[in-house]
Amino acid sequence: MSEQATDAAKPGSAKAGRWLTRLLVVLLLSAIAYLGVREARDGALVRKGSMAPSFKLARYGGGTLALDELRGKVVMLEFWATWCPPCVAELPSLAKLAREFEPRGLVLVAADRDEGSTAKLDVGNFVARRAPELAQSVVFADDATALKYRVFALPTLYFIGRDGKIIESYSGYASESVLRSRIERALAQ
Numbered sequence: 001m002s003e004q005a006t007d008a009a010k011p012g013s014a015k016a017g018r019w020l021t022r023l024l025v026v027l028l029l030s031a032i033a034y035l036g037v038r039e040a041r042d043g044a045l046v047r048k049g050s051m052a053p054s055f056k057l058a059r060y061g062g063g064t065l066a067l068d069e070l071r072g073k074v075v076m077l078e079f080w081a082t083w084c085p086p087c088v089a090e091l092p093s094l095a096k097l098a099r100e101f102e103p104r105g106l107v108l109v110a111a112d113r114d115e116g117s118t119a120k121l122d123v124g125n126f127v128a129r130r131a132p133e134l135a136q137s138v139v140f141a142d143d144a145t146a147l148k149y150r151v152f153a154l155p156t157l158y159f160i161g162r163d164g165k166i167i168e169s170y171s172g173y174a175s176e177s178v179l180r181s182r183i184e185r186a187l188a189q
Contacts, residue, residue, distance in 0.1 A: 044150050044171075045150050045169040045170075046150055046166050046169060047166065048167065050165065051165055051166075052158070052160040052164055052165065052166050054066070054067050055067050055148070057139040057140060057145060058139060058140045059138070059139050060112075060120075060123060060124075060127065060138035060140070061135060061136070061138075065109065067160070067164070070109075070160075071163075072105075072162050073105045073107045074105055074106050074162060074187055075109055075159070075160040076094065076098060076106060076109070076158075076159055077109045077149075077159075077160060078090075078109070078155055078156075078157050078158075079111045079113055079141060079149065079151045079155060079156040080110060080154055080155045081113045081114050082112070082114050082122045082123060082125075084154040087154050087173075088126070088130065090155055090173050090174060090179075091110065091130070091131050091134060092130065092131050093175075093176040093179055094108055094179060095108065095137065096133070096176075097176070097179055097183055099133065101183055101187065104187050105187065106183060106187060108134075108137040109139060111139050111140075111141035111145070111146075112138055112139065112140050113141055113146060113154060114140075119140065120140070123138060153171045155171070155173065156169070156171045157170045157171075157182075159182065159183075167185075168185070168186065170182070
């Protein structure tokens, strides 16, 4: 073994110290970057405990739905779109669980984010073919509502308490078992 390699391998050598310092700096920067991304992701949604932004949205079947009308119930507000594969995968479970937990005071509001002149037709086709039980829950979320709820990714799910405050919020797909446990926690509050 060369003298240089032997010196670098010695625990007390200057080269080992510099190598260890560089490793610690890289690990520290990685941790800071991870926490920053996590905070940006979590901080993007409306904070737990704050009042849910009000809305009055057009219903799929006609009429409107206002958040104020749902006071006293736990609202499961799902922002979704027909072109979003995780949304399409998650919605049948949401509709099923909403029916199951309705007697305990849960209401599903499926806020569609499809855009353009074909949005209502696209939603109608989706509901007819994939989730007929969802029809009573679908509303069309306008840009202002999506902005108030800081919806930058789909699906985005909010639980709003009986008092109108945000209980929890999530972005991304969740399995039926995960959704079930989230609903149980929301109803327990």
